[in-house]
Amino acid sequence: MPEPRRSTIDAGEVERFSALAAEWWNPNGKFRPLHKFNPVRLSYIRDQVATRFGRDPRAARPFEGLRILDIGCGGGLLCEPMARLGAEVVGADASETNIEVAKLHAAEGNVSIDYRATTAEDLADAGEKFDVILNMEVVEHVADIDLFVAKCGEMVQPGGIMFVATINRTLKALGLAIIGAEYVLRWLPRGTHQFGKLVRPEELEKALGGAGLTIIDRTGVTYNPLADRWTRSKDMDVNYMVLAEKGSV
Numbered sequence: 001m002p003e004p005r006r007s008t009i010d011a012g013e014v015e016r017f018s019a020l021a022a023e024w025w026n027p028n029g030k031f032r033p034l035h036k037f038n039p040v041r042l043s044y045i046r047d048q049v050a051t052r053f054g055r056d057p058r059a060a061r062p063f064e065g066l067r068i069l070d071i072g073c074g075g076g077l078l079c080e081p082m083a084r085l086g087a088e089v090v091g092a093d094a095s096e097t098n099i100e101v102a103k104l105h106a107a108e109g110n111v112s113i114d115y116r117a118t119t120a121e122d123l124a125d126a127g128e129k130f131d132v133i134l135n136m137e138v139v140e141h142v143a144d145i146d147l148f149v150a151k152c153g154e155m156v157q158p159g160g161i162m163f164v165a166t167i168n169r170t171l172k173a174l175g176l177a178i179i180g181a182e183y184v185l186r187w188l189p190r191g192t193h194q195f196g197k198l199v200r201p202e203e204l205e206k207a208l209g210g211a212g213l214t215i216i217d218r219t220g221v222t223y224n225p226l227a228d229r230w231t232r233s234k235d236m237d238v239n240y241m242v243l244a245e246k247g248s249v
């Protein structure tokens with residue numbers, strides 16, 4: 001008998017996000033933290049993509065001609081700005097409800113995005129390729145991180161790049177990102193993050209390496225309570241982002 005096909009879907013996780021789908025575009029709702037992350041992650045993505053692909057970040061549509069996959073796109077908080085920067089965007093999420101919300105919002109704003117309710121494994125197995133993959137706040141919610149990263153890696157064109165944002169598995173992250181954010185400040189619903197599923201940078205690096213990608217940049221993302229703003233920092237103990245590249249040979 002053939003082995004059952006491995007899947008990246010953790011049904012409980014996908015269900016939890018589907019149940020909150022109406023909240024995606026509410027800047028003060030359950031996804032407020034993602035809205036608050038947007039300025040820092042967008043400026044990082046814009047600057048890195050511009051550098052790696054030789055674009056002028058101040059141009060009106062610097063991402064023209066680039067094909068971008070936003071995997072685990074949720075309501076499309078990153079897909080829309082990517083499309084506005086000129087990219088051809090595929091937004092994919094395992095939750096059909098999220099994709100419905102994302103499609104409606106893009107239609108209201110007249111933004112063109114190819115939204116699909118699917119997984120990384122199905123896209124990769126269909127032979128899809130991208131210049132840039134955004135893998136933001138997803139790896140800590142999948143069932144099989146090595147498979148997920150491997151399938152995303154397969155879809156990166158030689159010379160292409162993948163951004164990964166997640167939360168480190170440290171005691172500081174347990175205190176700030178779980179106890180602080182879910183129980184004390186109530187920024188996120190309780191149970192959003194499970195400590196055991198958080199991802200250490202070296203684990204991510206190993207999974208990326210197995211997928212033929214090398215980390216070329218890394219940054220911490222930390223909260224500044226006085227400014228109520230997230231900024232880049234050297235501290236990768238809690239939230240962090242890495243940029244990985246697939247060699248062009």
Ligand SMILES: C[S@@+](CC[C@H](N)C(=O)[O-])C[C@H]1O[C@@H](n2cnc3c(N)ncnc32)[C@H](O)[C@@H]1O
Pocket residue numbers: 008009010013014017018034071072073074075077078092093094095098118119120135136137138141142143
């Ligand atoms: C925390 S949200 C991040 C949304 C978006 N990337 C952002 O940062 O604004 C995680 C998303 O990943 C999706 N997801 C979870 N497991 C997935 C999988 N195996 N394949 C694709 N999407 C998945 C969930 O449905 C959810 O929308």
Ligand SMILES: [Mg+2]
Pocket residue numbers: 137138140141193
């Ligand atoms: Mg998360």
